[in-house]
Amino acid sequence: MSEAQSIQWFPGHMTKTRRQIEKSLKMVDAVAELIDARIPISSRNPILGELIQKKPRVILMNKSDMADPSATKKWIHFFEGQNIPAIALDCKSGKSLNEFIPLVKKVLAPQISAWQKKGMVGRTIRIMVVGVPNVGKSSLINRLSKSSKSNVEDRPGVTRSNQWFTIGKGFDLLDTPGVLWPKFEDKIVGEHLAFTGAVKDDVLDTEQLASRLLELLVRIYPQELCSRYKLDETDLQKLEGWKILQLVGKKRGMLISGGEIDTERASIMILDEFRSAKIGRITLELPEESK
Template sequence: MAIEIPSIQWFPGHMAKTRRLITENLKQVDLVLEITDARIPQSSRNPELDNWVAGKPRIIMLNKSDNADNERTKQWLAYYKEKGIPALACDCKTGTGVKDFMPLVRNVLSDVIAKREAKGMGGRAIRIMIVGIPNVGKSSFINRMSGSKRTKVEDRPGVTRGRQWVSLSKDLDLMDMPGVLWPKFEDPLVGEKLAFTGAVKDDVIDIELLAARLLQYLAEGYESRLKERYKLDTVEGLDGFELLEAVGRKRGMLISGGEVNTERAAITVVDEYRSGKLGKITFEVPQK
């Protein structure tokens, strides 16, 4: 039986301010870099952003690609190419793919750069606004590009609260925006996936319910991975809570009376997924 997580809504007041910051500062930049989570490429995109940055050159970065399914990442890159949206896959913590970013920027802005050079303004720095939902890795990207810890990086949502300019060289300035979600998740599955990856705060949802739903996803799309990691004989016919109990029992997480400590098991499952111990997993494929 399928388990459903109650609809998650999380829209702190500072995110409304971010929405205004983005639209008010758009004229100051040449390009918008939208950073998304390669594990949930669709759910980690703010659907309102298309309207906010309409008409401005844009690049989509699929970050955290080292923890995403390689084949599905290729599908997403092909999908964006077909739609005429420049995109690349990176992992800003390890540096995978980051070297391809500036060549892509110069290609996207080739006409703008040529016009500036023709006017004798070739030395002007390229200005890029960085946007994305919480916890997709905006600060990690800036730190990777700058080679130093210039911005605060934490594996939790809501660390960057205001606009930050970061000058990386005489040729490149980055404007970092706080992560911004949207007022309502029309699809409840979007809220689930954001909760899996930590894009919404853990205290807005019951950890056991979250882990049970995560295990259901894994049983449907990555059955062999799930069985191997937790030494499960079968996952067929088990719902999320039954899977959670099976994981806890295999790991010896028992309390008095032989019952499974499902809270402890849930924390383990969620932590192991987020740390990549369950392997490269992507929860979404492009819908044509």
């Protein structure tokens, strides 16, 4: 697939990141993994579990305001079944962000109790935030730290790429050194990241991407798609994505000289409306697909 192949990732970067994370893990008490609630499989790094080993972890399902609420509940249940507590939130608006610190305290309850027995009452809790590019890590950190530069500092003996943020009384956040990468070699992962805008559109074939998205939506969210673009669901089941793209362009009056449909314009609109949840609150991956 051309769009997946256009996405560049370098094993050398991953090796460097792996070393940095392993080194930084010694300085933190827990790890917060940020993922995109619309694509919980594709927005994760496949080796993260192996990297952090037994370190306590929480999952933050970002962009949950654009995801299917019933699917998000299934994912939270799925992660809890793996002994990883998870919450749905939205880093841009700050929705449910107040649940983050209580969740970390709950996960670290045995450790906090042990500290107290040793007389270490009020010991600062240190959390490392990890996530693949464009998953919302900066928005999360800015929200939690209130974007105050006084909360940012370089700690001695730590590489410059490590930044610590104070996010509340007795809580420090470590921004991940290096960059984690998703499993780009998987065609579906590449597509799903492209659908959600995690990959720059200028390296993609927009019409092909929109056609693929339409085929997927016909399969998993036909009612939302038909309602948005005034389409007939029974007709769509037999059509390829390219034909559906033309139908949408025609319905929206996107015509160029000679009555030809402006499929490029229609493609941009479809991708924009999917990413802004105008088509509906949509989740492209379910827990049963992760097995």
